[in-house]
Amino acid sequence: MEFSIKSGSPxxxxxxxxxxxxxxxxxxxxxxxxxxxxxxxxxxxxxRRGDLEGKxxxxxxxxxxxQIPADRVLLVGLGRERDFNxxxxxxxxxxxxxxxxxxxxxxxxxxxxxxPLKRRDIGWKVEHAVLAVKEGAYxxxxxxxKPPEAKRALRKVTLHVTxxxxxxxxxxxxxxxxxxxxGITLAKDLGNLPGNICTPTYLAxxxxxxxxxxxxxxxxxxxxxxxxxxxNCFLAVAQGSVQPPKLITIEYQGGKRDAxxxxxxxxxxxxxxxxxxxxxxxEMDEMKFDMCGAASVMGTLKAIALMRxxxxxxxxxxxxxxxxxxxxxxxxxxxxxxxxxxxxILNTDAEGxxxxxxxxxxxxxxxxxxxxxxATLTAAMVIALGHVATGLFSNSDPxxxxxxxxxxxAWDRAWHxxxxxxxxxxxxxxxxxxxxxxxxxxxxxxxxxxxxxxTKGYPWAHLDIAGTAWKSGAEKGATGRPVSMLVHxxxxxxx
Ligand code: BES
Ligand code: MN
Ligand code: ZN
Numbered sequence: 001m002e003f004s005i006k007s008g009s010p011x012x013x014x015x016x017x018x019x020x021x022x023x024x025x026x027x028x029x030x031x032x033x034x035x036x037x038x039x040x041x042x043x044x045x046x047x048r049r050g051d052l053e054g055k056x057x058x059x060x061x062x063x064x065x066x067q068i069p070a071d072r073v074l075l076v077g078l079g080r081e082r083d084f085n086x087x088x089x090x091x092x093x094x095x096x097x098x099x100x101x102x103x104x105x106x107x108x109x110x111x112x113x114x115x116p117l118k119r120r121d122i123g124w125k126v127e128h129a130v131l132a133v134k135e136g137a138y139x140x141x142x143x144x145x146k147p148p149e150a151k152r153a154l155r156k157v158t159l160h161v162t163x164x165x166x167x168x169x170x171x172x173x174x175x176x177x178x179x180x181x182x183g184i185t186l187a188k189d190l191g192n193l194p195g196n197i198c199t200p201t202y203l204a205x206x207x208x209x210x211x212x213x214x215x216x217x218x219x220x221x222x223x224x225x226x227x228x229x230x231x232n233c234f235l236a237v238a239q240g241s242v243q244p245p246k247l248i249t250i251e252y253q254g255g256k257r258d259a260x261x262x263x264x265x266x267x268x269x270x271x272x273x274x275x276x277x278x279x280x281x282x283e284m285d286e287m288k289f290d291m292c293g294a295a296s297v298m299g300t301l302k303a304i305a306l307m308r309x310x311x312x313x314x315x316x317x318x319x320x321x322x323x324x325x326x327x328x329x330x331x332x333x334x335x336x337x338x339x340x341x342x343x344x345i346l347n348t349d350a351e352g353x354x355x356x357x358x359x360x361x362x363x364x365x366x367x368x369x370x371x372x373x374x375a376t377l378t379a380a381m382v383i384a385l386g387h388v389a390t391g392l393f394s395n396s397d398p399x400x401x402x403x404x405x406x407x408x409x410a411w412d413r414a415w416h417x418x419x420x421x422x423x424x425x426x427x428x429x430x431x432x433x434x435x436x437x438x439x440x441x442x443x444x445x446x447x448x449x450x451x452x453x454x455t456k457g458y459p460w461a462h463l464d465i466a467g468t469a470w471k472s473g474a475e476k477g478a479t480g481r482p483v484s485m486l487v488h489x490x491x492x493x494x495x
Pocket of ligand 3: 269290
């Protein structure tokens with residue numbers, strides 16, 4: 001798919017479709033007005049018949065609009081003008097993509113960037129138009145024996161800006177949006193692959209491949225190496241699986257040689273059965289998404305490599321399955337972490353924190369300026385924040401503020417959760433230094449408290465993406481979150 005930026009004259013475009021917006025109350029956007037004027041008020045006439053009210057997400061496809069050279073004009077409802085916000089903008093673009101899918105249009109002009117959006121400039125609108133188009137065009141059908149019948153694919157997308165002066169900024173945003181979209185697509189693809197294909201070994205191979213393509217240094221450690229490092233907690237989770245664990249490190253060097261890197265640590269459980277504390281069967285298939293943290297680290301590295309950001313970043317991924325078998329860990333088992341602290345494993349389904357605690361100790365060797373871990377860590381996070389916001393926990397308020405702001409800019413938002421000492425009391429063991437679970441109450445917070453015992457040496461933030469990494473139901477699939485937030489966070493750090 002090819003993107004470009006153009007200014008003005010929606011009524012003169014000779015493409016398969018020109019997309020314009022209509023607010024509730026049949027109020028035409030500027031681009032729609034231009035088409036209306038050129039077609040002698042044809043749009044106004046159609047709207048008066050009552051076929052489109054302008055409700056957010058409604059669409060009306062018009063063919064052979066008088067005096068308009070494009071094959072089609074797509075009217076997209078924008079909702080109430082005074083309520084128009086970032087979410088409406090993305091929803092309108094998503095609706096346009098759905099309507100375009102059932103047509104044969106392969107070249108389209110999207111004129112929704114002319115709609116004023118409070119606090120957002122043309123760069124923001126262009127970046128998000130690219131993301132929405134790529135999101136709408138995304139399919140994961142490589143595992144179907146016959147790819148479902150598709151109409152002609154979108155080949156050329158032209159995004160319209162209103163003033164020529166906006167073209168330069170639009171083009172920069174186009175590049176940024178495309179790089180982020182590439183990262184998101186990688187994260188989605190890895191997330192959507194089933195556990196029998198996307199094993200720890202497969203993730204390691206994909207990391208090697210990413211490294212080759214983008215000039216990243218990749219190191220994959222095997223069970224023996226992981227044993228030598230004393231990452232016993234990570235190994236404890238892996239011991240119930242026939243798939244060998246991998247510790248994957250990906251280094252991006254865009255900054256000064258000795259500048260301390262930002263470390264991203266991604267939970268890479270390629271399938272989470274719960275282990276001996278086995279999960280109920282319903283929706284267990286979704287536990288193939290338990291490596292979405294790892295996938296977001298790989299997606300982020302791909303995006304920043306494409307953008308050539310001037311900073312150093314290291315991605316660390318502990319990858320394993322969590323399976324029950326004769327060798328699997330049992331509730332009550334006690335293991336010594338890489339940090340030396342001992343952990344009583346009261347529930348083998350709280351495995352994410354077990355692999356992350358060792359990875360968080362391992363990253364110390366890079367002397368990172370900040371560490372962010374990304375994990376589908378707790379079901380309690382879904383109860384707390386639903387599927388809208390990612391949970392953010394941090395031992396550093398400045399770092400938390402950076403990530404919150406990045407999420408706000410990327411419209412891939414996080415919500416700041418407490419990590420007060422008061423919550424640490426839940427982690428008491430009679431037999432080891434700490435148990436791997438606390439009370440059911442505040443389950444996401446006590447999970448973060450567990451991790452905090454291993455992150456005292458650097459500014460650290462934890463992103464619990466259990467509610468945001470994938471969608472269930474009819475639209476089941478990985479979302480690629482929080483790649484966009486992380487790329488924005490790193491971009492800001494790079495200047
Ligand atoms: N991967 C799960 C968390 C999860 C479950 C995310 C369902 C999204 C949907 C994690 O490993 C897990 O099983 N956590 C347990 C922890 C509990 C045993 C303390 C949970 O949240 O139930
Ligand atoms: Mn689990
Ligand atoms: Zn898990």
